[in-house]
Amino acid sequence: MNEKLAVARLKALADPARLKLVRILADLPDEHTLRDERCGTAYGVCFCHLEDRLGLSAPTVSHHLKVLREAGLIEAIRAGRWTYYRLNPAGLNGLLQELAELQPKPIRLELAQ
Amino acid sequence: MNEKLAVARLKALADPARLKLVRILADLPDEHTLRDERCGTAYGVCFCHLEDRLGLSAPTVSHHLKVLREAGLIEAIRAGRWTYYRLNPAGLNGLLQELAELQPKPIRLELAQ
DNA sequence: CAAGACGTTTTATATATATCAAACTGAATC
DNA sequence: GATTCAGTTTGATATATATAAAACGTCTTG
Numbered sequence: 001m002n003e004k005l006a007v008a009r010l011k012a013l014a015d016p017a018r019l020k021l022v023r024i025l026a027d028l029p030d031e032h033t034l035r036d037e038r039c040g041t042a043y044g045v046c047f048c049h050l051e052d053r054l055g056l057s058a059p060t061v062s063h064h065l066k067v068l069r070e071a072g073l074i075e076a077i078r079a080g081r082w083t084y085y086r087l088n089p090a091g092l093n094g095l096l097q098e099l100a101e102l103q104p105k106p107i108r109l110e111l112a113q
Numbered sequence: 114m115n116e117k118l119a120v121a122r123l124k125a126l127a128d129p130a131r132l133k134l135v136r137i138l139a140d141l142p143d144e145h146t147l148r149d150e151r152c153g154t155a156y157g158v159c160f161c162h163l164e165d166r167l168g169l170s171a172p173t174v175s176h177h178l179k180v181l182r183e184a185g186l187i188e189a190i191r192a193g194r195w196t197y198y199r200l201n202p203a204g205l206n207g208l209l210q211e212l213a214e215l216q217p218k219p220i221r222l223e224l225a226q
Numbered sequence: 227c228a229a230g231a232c233g234t235t236t237t238a239t240a241t242a243t244a245t246c247a248a249a250c251t252g253a254a255t256c
Numbered sequence: 257g258a259t260t261c262a263g264t265t266t267g268a269t270a271t272a273t274a275t276a277a278a279a280c281g282t283c284t285t286g
Contacts, residue, residue: 003129003132003133006132007127007128007129007132010123010126010127010132011127013123013127013212014123014124014126014127015120015243016116016119016120018242019116019120019123020116020121020271022215023215026214026216026217028217044254047262048262048264048283051263055243056244056245056246056249058245058246058262058263058264059211059245059247059248059263059264059265059266060244060245060246060264062264062265063243063244063245063265064244064262066264066265068115072263075273076239078252078253078256079253080253080262081197081253081254081261081262082262083262083263085262087215087217089216089217092212092215093214093216095285096209096212096213096216097206099126099209099212100209100210101139102135102136102139102200102205103139103202103205103206103209104139104141104202115231128268128273128274130274155243160233161232161233162230166231168276169274169275169276170275170276171232171233171234171276172233172234172236172275172276172277172278173274173275173276174233175233175234175235176234176235176273176275177274179234179235190283191233191282191283193283193284194231194232194233194282194283194284196232196233196234197233216240
């Protein structure tokens with residue numbers, strides 16, 4: 001992952017409202033999640049539910065979701081008049097791998113001659 | 114980790130200059146790293162080196178280091194007139210664990226009766 | 227103790243951004 | 257087609273913050 005993308009993803013998560021949004025999407029609340037009728041696969045969580053949970057205006061929630069989407073952390077699906085949001089697992093995984101590389105390097109042993 | 118701390122750590126990393134600082138500290142450049150003479154354990158990287166690598170003014174670099182320090186991601190050590198900085202592994206690890214929990218939950222199987 | 231070296235803190239400023247109201251868009255319904 | 261519904265985009269504003277100059281604190285050295 002390039003640096004710009006890593007920073008964009010960190011910025012996207014570095015806000016209480018957006019971190020909360022991601023947590024809600026990670027939990028997939030049964031009531032407000034659109035699923036495939038046959039296998040139960042989750043398509044996403046309804047915008048209205050996210051708005052309720054955040055207690056922020058619709059424009060503000062929409063703005064935060066856009067930031068997360070442009071960072072590749074979530075995806076949106078339109079179904080008629082409603083919009084459903086869900087995590088993009090690849091986005092979060094990419095960031096996790098990037099951050100894991102920042103952990104202290106293991107000691108390089110130099111064997112005695 | 115509480116939410117405030119997680120956001121503070123994400124904010125701290127969500128800046129090009131600070132992410133670069135953390136990367137430099139993760140790499141521990143031999144030339145500018147203070148080590149224990151006997152075992153070679155790294156105490157930290159000299160401030161002057163970080164200033165050089167970032168190409169920003171000393172006050173700005175000092176500001177960024179303070180943000181990282183207050184987020185618990187790095188530590189500072191004074192040695193005479195010089196200051197050395199190093200990663201605080203626990204800080205980054207804590208954040209990584211926090212983010213790992215955001216990954217999609219495994220499917221809860223409901224066995225047929 | 228005076229002078230210099232190395233960072234930090236304070237202050238000022240310009241940019242970024244979180245928030246909401248108002249206006250807009252596209253889909254469903256009458 | 258007109259109206260309503262569900263979000264999004266635009267515009268305005270207040271707050272946060274990245275940056276550097278100036279002032280300061282602290283340690284070393286003459």
